Amino acid sequence: QKEVEQDPGPLSVPEGAIVSLNCTYSNSAFQYFMWYRQYSRKGPELLMYTYSSGNKEDGRFTAQVDKSSKYISLFIRDSQPSDSATYLCAMRVRAGNMLTFGGGTRLMVKP
Amino acid sequence: NAGVTQTPKFRILKIGQSMTLQCAQDMNHNYMYWYRQDPGMGLKLIYYSVGAGITDKGEVPNGYNVSRSTTEDFPLRLELAAPSQTSVYFCASSYQTGMTSGAYNEQFFGPGTRLTVL
Numbered sequence: 383q384k385e386v387e388q389d390p391g392p393l394s395v396p397e398g399a400i401v402s403l404n405c406t407y408s409n410s411a412f413q414y415f416m417w418y419r420q421y422s423r424k425g426p427e428l429l430m431y432t433y434s435s436g437n438k439e440d441g442r443f444t445a446q447v448d449k450s451s452k453y454i455s456l457f458i459r460d461s462q463p464s465d466s467a468t469y470l471c472a473m474r475v476r477a478g479n480m481l482t483f484g485g486g487t488r489l490m491v492k493p
Numbered sequence: 494n495a496g497v498t499q500t501p502k503f504r505i506l507k508i509g510q511s512m513t514l515q516c517a518q519d520m521n522h523n524y525m526y527w528y529r530q531d532p533g534m535g536l537k538l539i540y541y542s543v544g545a546g547i548t549d550k551g552e553v554p555n556g557y558n559v560s561r562s563t564t565e566d567f568p569l570r571l572e573l574a575a576p577s578q579t580s581v582y583f584c585a586s587s588y589q590t591g592m593t594s595g596a597y598n599e600q601f602f603g604p605g606t607r608l609t610v611l
Binding site (some may be wrong): 414423425427462472479480486 | 551
């Protein structure tokens with residue numbers, strides 16, 4: 383079993399839809415939860431991160447963490463074709479150097 | 494600032510050849526990392542460095558070597574390339590004040606090097 387599981391997709395939605403991307407994990411020591419966006423043939427870039435449980439909102443993006451279920455989500459409202467990319471979740475223990483990544487979900491937003 | 498730069502962008506190697514992937518950053522970050530990304534597998538940490546002269550193994554270090562003689566540069570060496578090393582390699586950097594601080598400091602990634610070993 384992988385430490386962090388993520389549905390690979392692809393997930394295809396029409397422009398304007400609400401998108402839900404999810405990851406599950408097994409290590410209860412993870413405290414930092416990140417979402418990276420990766421465009422084709424580019425390096426990942428950080429979208430958002432949350433510490434411990436709760437929600438965090440940034441514009442059209444909302445990150446949620448449910449530590450009791452070991453489940454994190456990224457919601458994208460009013461999705462745009464420019465949101466088409468691979469979304470990677472990543473996690474880290476409180477004081478550590480290593481990020482553990484999910485395999486990524488490929489999202490396609492069609493005009 | 495150029496951020497994190499990587500060279501080359503693409504490379505094809507024959508089995509048994511060696512090469513060095515170059516990585517440089519101009520953000521004065523103390524931490525640098527090398528990852529590999531295989532299709533559907535996310536990124537896996539190969540090696541990382543917390544400062545010049547200090548390196549440590551990540552999750553998948555076998556077949557690779559690193560050195561960090563300056564703050565800016567963190568080359569990754571492949572000796573005796575094997576088909577299993579076919580992957581996309583990403584270098585990243587971050588600024589961290591200490592392991593026990595608990596703060597998350599964003600890792601900035603380079604554009605990647607696509608390596609094929611035939």
